[in-house]
Amino acid sequence: MQVIADLGGTPGKDCRGFCKFCYFRKVKPLTEALGCQHCPPNNVGCQRCLEGVQESGKEFQQPFAVLNEVQMTLMMNPIRDAKLKVNISGGGDVSCYPYLEELISNLYQWQLPIHLGYTSGKGIDDGDIATQFLNQGVDEVTYTIFAADAKLRKEWMLDPSPEESLKAAQLFAEGADLHAAAVIIPGVNDGAALQNTCEKLEEWGAKALMMMRFANSYDQGLILGNEPVVEGIIPHEPLEFEELVKEINSEYNLRVTGTPLSDPTIGAPFILAKDEYEEFLGILPQVTGEATILTSKIAAPFLKKIFNKIAPDNVNVLPTKKDIACLMTKQDLEVLDLEDVKETVILPGRAFIHQLDAERILSEDGVSRFIAYGPDTLSVDGELSSGMSEEDVIESELESFIDLIHAINFFGMKKAF
Secondary structure (H helix, E strand, O other): OEEEEEOEOOOOOOOOOOOOOOOOOOOOOOOOOOOOOOOOOOOOOOOHHHHHHHOOOOOEOOHHHHHHHHHHHHHHOOOOOOOOEEEEEOOOOHHHOOOHHHHHHHHHOOOOOEEEEEEOOOOOOOOOHHHHHHHOOEEEEEEEOOOOOHHHHHHHHOOOOHHHHHHHHHHHHHHOEEEEEEEEOOOOOOHHHHHHHHHHHHHHOOOEEEEEEOOOOOOOOOOOOOOOOOOOOOOOOHHHHHHHHHHHHHHOOOEEEEEOOOEOOOOEOOHHHOHHHHHHHHHOOOOOEEEEEEEOOOOHHHHHHHHHHHOOOOEEEEEOOOOOHHHOEHHHHHOOOHHHOOOEEEEOOOOEOOHHHHHHHOOOOOOOOEEEEOOOOOOOOHHHHOOOOHHHHHHHHHHHHHHHHHHHHHHOEEOOO
């Protein structure tokens, strides 16, 4: 169990400025809400698909407020898990939080291990601060290293003191579980630069490396009017990126995972789509309803393989052009060919699409279609799976697919027997 110590903060403002490759760089204020399943039934717009998706307008919290929230959470859960940990995170960069030393010192008095959530280290001007944090209970760190090359960090992350940031990363790796992360940009920090980074991480004793595919277009997930983030950069294709993840995983003594693809160690995402795990599909309920599942182009082949085995006549899976299902918007529906869309449509639970918009767009051919939402996720990408076992992922997928099938059976038109 992890208790979140939410620092607040805003991307770009509370991180010493945007990295060149940051998803939130060039974001334009939304002129209209994207819409999602959490909006009121007859109104497009809510906190999630307005302020939430932009992570805007939230200041860094004072340390006493953060500590109070943690204390309240602990009081509401008096039975402590043996693995209980405090995860310090926020919309800004953790290392740039001006009261970080004070906060960690106070948390240490509660004798709880501490996880420093995503930080770039750009707020660290003296690398030796890592030793102090290690001595005060920090035993896990998620660190955006980008590259072990100080010049690349300075140029692409605008890190004012890259040598000290890398020194801190090394100290964290030597004294705690360091989960390094790197957005991989073709021609910048891949190739020899990536090999150097992996060699350094391995030498320092880092636990893992999460490779994150760079996004630079609307179809890749830039839905806030900010494409391209970097002119002239063509990101890796998904399958090309997956192969790079597998290659790095085979060459270095690190738990290497990728997002959106893949986790070579345990076979995520969508372990259930693999032929050798077909026996687990027998646990799923019978599919009695009919529906079309709309999803991303990355997830679609996995879902097709699963439903072709368990419900080939009842369910069809249609991909949109969007790489990531939870970043689908109504624009992704507007370019679909409706000929193969059944009368019941299941959308990804986290898609930024309101039911009203989906009903209007998907009924433009004169067929009145019913729109429902499936589970938030159907598997886990490398961002989560690096801390999970194969059994954990299988269990998670089974739970999600059971929920999805229940939605299909409840909302879908029943086949006539």
